[in-house]
Structures are given as structure tokens and as C-alpha cells.
Amino acid sequence: xxxxxxxxxxxDFVGGALDGTPDADAVRDLIAGDAAWESAYADLVTxxxxxxxxxxxxxxxxxxxxxxxxxxxxxxxxxxxxxxEKATARETRDTRRPASRTDATRPGASRRRARLYAGLxxxxxxxxxxxxxxxxLPRVARDGIKSNSDTxxxxxxxxxxxxxxxxxxxxxxxxxxxxxxxxxxxxxxAPGAAAARSSERGGPNALGGAAEQPGFAxxxxxxxxxxxxxxxRAACIQAIQAIHGGIVRLVDYARFExxxxxxxxxxxxxxxxxxxxxxxxxxxxGQPTGNADERYSGPIA
Amino acid sequence: MHAVAADGRDDAALLRAHLDxxxxxxxxLVRRHQDRLWALALRTMGDREEAADALQDxxxxxxxxxxxxxGDSAVTTWLHRIVVNACLDRIRRRQVRPTVPLAExxxxxxxxxxxxxxxxxxxxxxxxxxxQRVALVLVDLQxxxxxxxxxxLGTAEGTIKSxxxxxxxxxxxxxxxxxxxxxxxxxxxxxxxxxxxHD
Numbered sequence: 001x002x003x004x005x006x007x008x009x010x011x012d013f014v015g016g017a018l019d020g021t022p023d024a025d026a027v028r029d030l031i032a033g034d035a036a037w038e039s040a041y042a043d044l045v046t047x048x049x050x051x052x053x054x055x056x057x058x059x060x061x062x063x064x065x066x067x068x069x070x071x072x073x074x075x076x077x078x079x080x081x082x083x084x085e086k087a088t089a090r091e092t093r094d095t096r097r098p099a100s101r102t103d104a105t106r107p108g109a110s111r112r113r114a115r116l117y118a119g120l121x122x123x124x125x126x127x128x129x130x131x132x133x134x135x136x137l138p139r140v141a142r143d144g145i146k147s148n149s150d151t152x153x154x155x156x157x158x159x160x161x162x163x164x165x166x167x168x169x170x171x172x173x174x175x176x177x178x179x180x181x182x183x184x185x186x187x188x189x190a191p192g193a194a195a196a197r198s199s200e201r202g203g204p205n206a207l208g209g210a211a212e213q214p215g216f217a218x219x220x221x222x223x224x225x226x227x228x229x230x231x232x233r234a235a236c237i238q239a240i241q242a243i244h245g246g247i248v249r250l251v252d253y254a255r256f257e258x259x260x261x262x263x264x265x266x267x268x269x270x271x272x273x274x275x276x277x278x279x280x281x282x283x284x285x286g287q288p289t290g291n292a293d294e295r296y297s298g299p300i301a
Numbered sequence: 302m303h304a305v306a307a308d309g310r311d312d313a314a315l316l317r318a319h320l321d322x323x324x325x326x327x328x329x330l331v332r333r334h335q336d337r338l339w340a341l342a343l344r345t346m347g348d349r350e351e352a353a354d355a356l357q358d359x360x361x362x363x364x365x366x367x368x369x370x371x372g373d374s375a376v377t378t379w380l381h382r383i384v385v386n387a388c389l390d391r392i393r394r395r396q397v398r399p400t401v402p403l404a405e406x407x408x409x410x411x412x413x414x415x416x417x418x419x420x421x422x423x424x425x426x427x428x429x430x431x432x433q434r435v436a437l438v439l440v441d442l443q444x445x446x447x448x449x450x451x452x453x454l455g456t457a458e459g460t461i462k463s464x465x466x467x468x469x470x471x472x473x474x475x476x477x478x479x480x481x482x483x484x485x486x487x488x489x490x491x492x493x494x495x496x497x498x499h500d
Contacts, residue, residue, distance in 0.1 A: 008467050015466020017459050043480070047473035048466075052441065055469075055478055058422040059442040069353045070335060076357055077328045077364060154404050181382035236371070243390070291362055291386035294394050 003030060005040045014044055114129045167237060167248045171220055175255040176263055181278045181300045184265050188250040188276075221260035223283040227253070235286030236262065240279050243292055244269040249276075256280045256295055265300065276300040312376035319367055327364055334377055337443065340382050345388040345440045347427035351395075352388075357388035374452055382453045385435055394406045425475040433468030440465050 009018075009027060018024035030037040065073075170187060226232050237248050245270035254263050261280045269277040276301050284293035310318065310326075312333070318326035331338070342352040342359070363383045370379055426434055439450040440461065447465075451458045473479035 001449075007470055011466040012463050013469035015462050015469070016464035017466055044470060044473070048469050049476035050478040051472045051476060054422050054472075055437070055441040058419045058426075059444075061419050063336065063343060065335045065339035069356070070332075071393075073335070073357060074328055077331060077360060078324075111408060133362065184389055207457065235366070238365060239362060242365065243358055268436045287386075291349065291383065291390050293386075294390050297394060 003034065003037070005036050007044070010037070010040055010044055011048075014041070014048055018144065030280075111239075114196065118224070135154070167251055169233075169251045169253070171253040173254065174252070175258060177257060178296055179300060181263070181265075184250065184252060184263060184278065185276055185300050187252070188265050214300070221255070223260040224253050225261060226283065227262055233285055236281060236292070237264070237286070239286045239292040240264055240266070240281060240294075243294070244271060245248055246272070246277065246298065247269070259295070261295055270296065272299060307486075313372065316370060316376055319364075327367070330376070330380075331360055337377075338380060341381060341384050341438060341443060342388055344423075344426065345385065345435055347423065350431045351391060355387045356384060356413065359384040359392070362387065370490055378449065378453055380437075382455070385439075385453060389431055389435065389475075419475060425472050428475060429468050429471055433464045433471065435467045436461050436464035437472075441469075468480055471474060 008241070009023070011022060012018050013027040013031075018027060027037075031041045032038070050159040054127045078213065156298050168188070172187070174182075174183065176184070201243070220228055227236055233251070244266060248264050248266050250265045252263040252265075255261055256263060259282070261282060262285060264279045264281065265281060268274070269279075271277055276297060276299070278296070279292070279294060280296040282293035284291075286292070310329075312330060315326045315333075319330070320328040338356060339352070339360075342356040343349065344398055346352040359380075360383075363380060366383075370376070374382075422489070426437070429437070435454065436450060439445040439453060440447060445453065447458050447461050451461045454461065
């Protein structure tokens with residue numbers, strides 16, 4: 001009986017990915033005993049060689065960093081906490097021109113400038129939190145949203161500032177969908193009410209409390225356990241802010257479209273300007289590479 | 302291995318100097334590797350502006366995360382990993398994010414290749430699932446060994462081999478070296494399928 005040719009499996013065989021596995025022998029047998037597999041194998045080997053030649057030609061192209069990109073990068077790294085880091089290519093449009101002159105003379109400059117100024121840099125935000133200067137940031141540990149005030153300002157292992165862990169957190173157990181984050185805004189604006197719902201119905205809760213979605217069993221999904229530690233959470237928040245700027249008002253250990261996710265509500269981001277902005281990140285957020293493992297970002301409504 | 306003419310310190314020394322407050326050290330480190338990091342970002346993103354933004358994200362992340370560098374890999378491997386992750390972050394965001402066209406957007410052409418083949422390959426690479434594209438960029442374009450690519454991507458060598466092999470097979474179809482095996486083969490249409498996971 002013939003088996004339908006599976007190109008991925010055949011590619012794995014040709015590429016050596018099956019070496020040393022029983023499946024390598026199975027594919028070898030198919031090639032030896034099935035005309036369709038034999039033909040597909042011969043075709044793929046020939047095509048693979050041709051692709052490698054094409055890739056080699058493509059690899060020979062000049063990919064030195066253009067001067068404008070190098071200049072922009074150097075500028076950002078000279079003052080990583082300044083607004084210049086927010087001057088992404090899409091915002092400055094023509095990176096070969098100095099951003100200051102470009103923005104000042106083009107339509108839409110004031111809007112972009114407002115967005116740039118609205119977004120506090122991650123470094124600035126972290127520093128502000130560290131020194132307790134964020135007036136109005138809810139610290140409501142007793143109200144159902146935990147605030148790690150006990151760790152604020154204390155140096156973290158490895159010397160990393162833990163200021164960012166002062167951000168209020170909750171485990172709502174919700175499964176958020178894009179365009180449906182209004183409840184998160186409510187939690188941030190009325191933490192007391194969130195706590196009341198939590199105690200009455202097992203809804204949004206402080207860390208370690210009950211949750212209303214099946215599968216959470218009153219605790220954070222296993223995939224997000226790492227992000228419960230202050231250092232990991234701080235790294236994650238820094239990674240989010242490095243991309244979006246702004247200030248994180250609340251993080252929710254939850255799900256996004258069925259998958260475990262940390263859902264952050266921010267104000268003053270580059271994209272959201274004066275409005276609230278939601279950033280959804282995955283379990284690898286803030287891993288040693290410092291990236292966000294972002295799954296979604298958009299306005300709260 | 303790396304030129305140290307402009308700054309006699311090696312990569313690790315530059316990173317340490319950065320942590321010690323040397324304001325020039327991190328910039329010197331980036332300058333030393335900027336062409337390879339740019340090539341990685343450009344080939345992974347397939348778009349000049351997206352690549353520039355991803356690289357900026359990555360270098361800012363590296364700047365801030367330097368103290369978490371554990372030294373269990375070369376500094377350049379660490380930097381490559383950060384760039385890859387920044388690119389993948391952007392690709393994921395592009396997939397899930399509602400597209401808000403900017404009226405003033407002006408699309409720069411992605412690289413300006415000299416030959417038709419390069420253009421065709423460039424376009425075909427953009428149609429691969431990101432995981433396969435990144436693996437191919439590292440191994441076949443950047444010249445990384447499978448083992449080094451596995452370290453950069455934090456995955457098993459077998460996974461890298463598989464991603465590269467499947468990526469080449471898809472490229473073979475896209476580039477016309479292999480008949481589109483829609484009847485019977487499992488390659489599936491790849492146009493517009495960016496982001497599809499295969500493993």
C-alpha cells in the first residue's frame with residue numbers, strides 16, 4: 001500500500017533532521033519501495049541544491065548597515081532614556097533626515113510630537129516608580145489588587161531595580177479577546193469594586209486568590225508562574241515599556257484568546273497617546289534577552 | 302575573532318565596561334557588530350523600516366538587560382538572540398494587531414539587490430513561517446552552524462535542521478525549483494501563511 005508523500009517529512013529526511021531516529025529508516029524504506037516517494041525524493045534533492053545556490057547568491061548581497069540607520073541607532077544609544085528612542089522609522093519616516101527638522105516641517109508633526117512626549121520612556125517610568133513619585137498610582141493590596149510595596153526600591157538579584165514590580169497586579173482568570181478589554185480598565189479604575197466582585201463570586205482576585213475561569217483553579221496558569229516573581233515581572237514590564245513607553249497601571253495574570261497571557265494596561269504609550277493601551281504578552285516576556293513575547297497590543301476599547 | 306582596531310577591548314570587556322558606567326562602551330560594541338545584526342534584522346523582517354525599528358528595540362533591550370547577561374554564550378550570540386526575538390515580537394504584533402494605515406507612510410523598498418534572483422529570494426523568504434525564516438537566515442545566510450543557530454534560538458539542533466529543511470522545501474516551491482505538490486504533498490500554500498507553526 002502506498003503512503004501519500006509528505007513533503008515536510010521528506011524535507012526533514014533530506015535535511016538530516018531525522019538522522020538517528022526510527023523515522024529516518026521508515027522514510028528510507030518508503031523511498032526505496034514507493035515510486036511516488038522515490039520521485040519526490042529525487043526532485044527534492046535537486047531542488048534543495050538549487051535553493052541553496054539561490055540563497056548563497058542572496059547572501060552575497062551587500063547588507064552593510066545604512067548610514068542613516070547607524071546614525072539613528074548611535075543617537076538612541078547615546079541617550080536611551082530620551083525621546084529620541086521613540087523615533088521609530090515609521091514615525092520619522094525618512095530617517096536620513098534629522099528628526100527634529102523633519103517633524104517640525106511636515107503635516108502631522110504635532111500629532112506625532114504629542115505622542116512622543118506623551119510616552120514616558122521606560123527608564124524614566126521605572127525611576128519615577130522607584131522613588132515613589134507616581135501620584136495616583138493605585139496601591140491597593142488590601143483591596144484585592146496586590147501592590148508589591150514591600151519590595152519597592154529594594155535592589156533585586158543581579159542589581160536590577162525592582163521599581164517596576166510596584167505595579168498593581170491581579171489574577172482575574174479572564175479569557176480576553178481583542179477589542180474586549182473594558183473590564184481591565186474598570187479593574188484599574190475601581191480596584192475596590194474588583195475586590196468586592198472577587199470575594200463574592202471568585203472573580204478578579206489578588207495574587208494567589210480564586211479565579212473564575214476553568215483551568216485556573218484559583219492560581220496563576222503554570223506557564224505564567226515565572227512572571228509571579230518580582231524580578232521576572234519587572235523585566236517583563238521593562239521589556240513592554242521599552243517597546244511602547246508609558247506607565248503600566250495594572251497587570252492581569254489571565255488568558256488571551258485561550259492562551260495564558262499577562263495582560264498589561266498602560267497609559268501614555270507611544271501608540272495610545274493620552275488614552276489607555278493594552279499590551280498582551282506571553283510567558284517568555286522579559287526573558288534574559290529582554291524582549292516582550294508580545295501577542296497583541298491595541299487600544300482598550 | 303572580531304576586529305578590535307577601534308577599541309582594543311573584547312566584547313565581554315565592553316559589556317562589563319558598559320555596566321561599570323562607561324557611556325561609550327555599549328555603542329562601541331554595537332558598532333563592532335552592526336553590519337551582521339543589521340543583516341539579520343533586515344533578512345528576518347524583509348522590510349527596511351521594520352528592520353530598523355526591530356534593531357532599535359533590540360539594542361535598547363540589550364542595553365538595559367546587559368546586567369542579566371550570564372556569560373554562558375558569546376556576547377555576539379546573545380546580541381543575535383535579542384535581535385531575533387525583537388524581530389519575532391514585531392512579526393507577531395504585525396499578525397495580531399489591527400492595521401492602522403498611516404496616511405504619511407512611505408514604503409521604502411527593502412534592500413536594493415543588484416540581481417533579480419536576490420529580489421525573488423527576498424520575496425520568497427518573506428512568505429515563510431517566521432520560525433523557518435529565522436533558521437534559514439541564521440544558517441544559510443549568516444553562516445551560523447546548526448549548533449550555534451540552536452543556541453541563538455534556544456532550541457534543539459534537530460529543530461533547527463527541520464526548520465531549515467522545511468523552509469528550503471517551501472522555498473523550492475516558491476522559487477519554481479519544485480512543482481507545487483498540492484495534490485498529495487503536505488507543503489500547503491505558503492503565500493499569506495506567515496506565522497503558521499509547523500513544529
